[in-house]
Amino acid sequence: MVKTCSWGTCNSDSRFPERIVDVRFIPFPKPKTNWEKCARWVKACGRPHSQLNVTNIDRHKFVCSKHFVKPDGPTEEYPDPVPADGSKVKKSRPHWRQRSPLSVLSVAAELTDLQQRLVACKEQLHQQKILNEHLLAENESLKKISAHTSSDFLPLSVDMILKQDTEDKKLFEYYSSLKYDTFVKLLQFLTAEDTPKIQRKRKDILSMTNENQLLLTLIRLRHNFGLKDLAFRFCISQQAVSEIFNAWIDHMFLLLGTIPIWPHHDSNKFM
């Protein structure tokens, strides 16, 4: 078989022994088995497309050993002919399979490590999700408890009665024996100049408004609820209920006693 070189302007030809001193003919990579390498060689040879292209590569196409970086022809580092157009020779990029076994091992180890970390992260995420759900549920139940608590344990007060009151219920009147308007007027009258003298400045008394203190007094007058009962309803101590009630009774006696409720006995004469 006649062997000729397909590279650039090379005239290596097996028919002329003088042209092939120390020359080896290296068969072209076949497009069927290694299309990419074949295409690189075609490009490196730099012949016109009509003369040399991937489709006309067969077992009769060769490149002589003169066109490789190493005198013996292709090596692992330089597997392709040098470009006939004079451009730079490219080293082959080592495929990961061609890397040293050690580096492959280290890559594999890194990969395993990453996978393990990913699994750990996933597990953490899963745990966090469960925890979040748990916290959300706890939050909801705490909200419910707090709503329950605040509505269940509100002390009795003017505001609270008014909030619950309706035209039919007449709650305010029931508790205090007065209509709210009258209650307000009475409170204004009783606190216009002075307020009841409560001797001991207890914390639970101080936190109670005059309005609610008067309410407590009126409720006791109207219904005669016990001290314990009123202490429970107003969330204060029995001692405080007693002190408030006594102070307001004294105060009312002083102020209301000055009002001439009864007409003078002289005006009754003619009745």
Ligand SMILES: [Zn+2]
């Ligand atoms: Zn050649």
